[in-house]
Amino acid sequence: MEVKRDTYLQQLIQRKDNGMIKVITGIRRCGKSFLLFHIYKRYLIENGVDADHIIEIALDGIENEELRDPKVCFQYIKDSIKDQKKYYVLLDEVQFMPRFEEVLNSLLRMNNIDIYVTGSNSKFLSSDIVTEFRGRGDEIRIYPLSFAEFYSVYDGDYDDAWDEYMTYGGLPQLVEFQNERQKAEYLKNIFTNVYLKDVIERNKIQNVDEIGILVDVLASSIGAPTNPSKISNTFTSERQMTYTNKTISNHIEYLAEAFLIAKANRYDIKGRKYIGANLKYYFTDLGLRNARLNFRQQEPTHIMENIVYNELKIRGYNVDVGIVDIFDKDKNGKRVRKQLEVDFVVNQVNQRYYIQVAYDMSSEEKQTQEFKSLRNIPDSFKKIVIVNGSKKPWRNDDGFVIMGMKYFLLESESLEY
Known part of the structure; x- marks a missing residue:
């Protein structure tokens, strides 16, 4: 059974392609991943984004363990970009990756990427939005x-x-x-x-x-x-x-x-x-x-x-x-x-x-x-x-x-x- 999270979807839509890192924070199991990987991804596809231009990585999954290495993750995303069209990068539970701030700041230098990340701890995210993303982090707080x-x-x-x-x-x-x-x-x-x-x-x-x-x-x-x-x-x-x-x-x-x-x-x-x-x-x-x-x-x-x-x-x-x-x-x-x-x-x-x-x-x-x-x-x-x-x-x-x-x-x- 799907619960509509229209308030949060609208916040993501309003921030789409704004040149900033969209950081979705909130308690674990409150629906951050579902919002990003299902509700927002469906919105992107329904509005003309090709599925192969959406790069999804769930960093808390054992299948992506190797991508917790910041250099490996950066290279994987870079290699997934095949043309100059806009790509949408969705990273789930980004705090599982050391030095994630460097990875995200490096990705921002690429003009055809729009970045969305989720995280379940404010110490790794909210404070770093100000100090590490140099004013280019945009936080969206999700609740149960x-x-x-x-x-x-x-x-x-x-x-x-x-x-x-x-x-x-x-x-x-x-x-x-x-x-x-x-x-x-x-x-x-x-x-x-x-x-x-x-x-x-x-x-x-x-x-x-x-x-x-x-x-x-x-x-x-x-x-x-x-x-x-x-x-x-x-x-x-x-x-x-x-x-x-x-x-x-x-x-x-x-x-x-x-x-x-x-x-x-x-x-x-x-x-x-x-x-x-x-x-x-x-x-x-x-x-x-x-x-x-x-x-x-x-x-x-x-x-x-x-x-x-x-x-x-x-x-x-x-x-x-x-x-x-x-x-x-x-x-x-x-x-x-x-x-x-x-x-x-x-x-x-x-x-x-x-x-x-x-x-x-x-x-x-x-x-x-x-x-x-x-x-x-x-x-x-x-x-x-x-x-x-x-x-x-x-x-x-x-x-x-x-x-x-x-x-x-x-x-x-x-x-x-």
């Missing part, structure tokens, strides 16, 4: 299936689809499985034997137990402010283990480089500055997070928040966690300073949105809690509350937009309501 993509091929109603997505996430392979046991075993297996193994081997981590427990800690605390010191103290007090702040920081960075997790910085809305401490971490795919915890911690509020974060990133927004300082009275009537949180501060060019995510807004107390931080923001950018369910958007007396999760996820322009 959005809910809209998942729902487009789901055989059932919205509520069932939503429950399944919250539990098993959006890795494309899952749409082929027929039962829950298959899905659960697949996620558990690839987390340990693909994702975590890849991080451990790539970064030469000696104490495997430490990073395994760290993953569990981060999985248990999605959407909760944390920092390496707090995690280190947890290891000391609860597990009688020494796990230094520096090592924790490095291991978190390794997980982020592999696109397993993403961090949201805290932003002081009134002070207009970033606050370094207590970041929030979200999992790129919730199915992997849930599988890591053996599907035990299914807190709908935090899972909803993680899904909203991922959807905003898929749509190309910059996403931070907002902090609003206010003065309030304590139970003794004394004036005290408090910090209120805005789940997400969302930016794109000159546009900004403030978003709260609330699973349950049925009580007046809960509404007061969710609205309080929004009411204390001193600007007029749109303020949105996303609630569980299918509620269509409406504006309350404060001018805040209230919308159901279904509308937010299935309407690509939902923030423009």
Whole structure:
């Protein structure tokens, strides 16, 4: 069953023949290879490119082991070019080839080549786009299936689809499985034997137990402010283990480089500055997070928040966690300073949105809690509350937009309501 990835296909089409190296990044198994070798290749052929002018190399395949040698790979591509017509070079999992930057820069000197590469680690790709490709790298970030993509091929109603997505996430392979046991075993297996193994081997981590427990800690605390010191103290007090702040920081960075997790910085809305401490971490795919915890911690509020974060990133927004300082009275009537949180501060060019995510807004107390931080923001950018369910958007007396999760996820322009 093929899932349309039209958003990413359009990004590739827009960059076709632009003289730059198109670098497709994202977590392993999110569909990068299928996008490039099937969806985009089919587009090229349908639009007049001869099949023999498309050079495909999957560097993670044993059949192409010899092509991981940079000189051999460069010569192979060079020998495959027989005329002056445009050739399209598609390299999959390019981080398997040492000195790949030199190979790609050398290929760029040939006028009739358009280059596309995929990779599953930002340390080898995102940073090198700036430093090694001399401004000629163009990154396209791919994510697991959005809910809209998942729902487009789901055989059932919205509520069932939503429950399944919250539990098993959006890795494309899952749409082929027929039962829950298959899905659960697949996620558990690839987390340990693909994702975590890849991080451990790539970064030469000696104490495997430490990073395994760290993953569990981060999985248990999605959407909760944390920092390496707090995690280190947890290891000391609860597990009688020494796990230094520096090592924790490095291991978190390794997980982020592999696109397993993403961090949201805290932003002081009134002070207009970033606050370094207590970041929030979200999992790129919730199915992997849930599988890591053996599907035990299914807190709908935090899972909803993680899904909203991922959807905003898929749509190309910059996403931070907002902090609003206010003065309030304590139970003794004394004036005290408090910090209120805005789940997400969302930016794109000159546009900004403030978003709260609330699973349950049925009580007046809960509404007061969710609205309080929004009411204390001193600007007029749109303020949105996303609630569980299918509620269509409406504006309350404060001018805040209230919308159901279904509308937010299935309407690509939902923030423009």
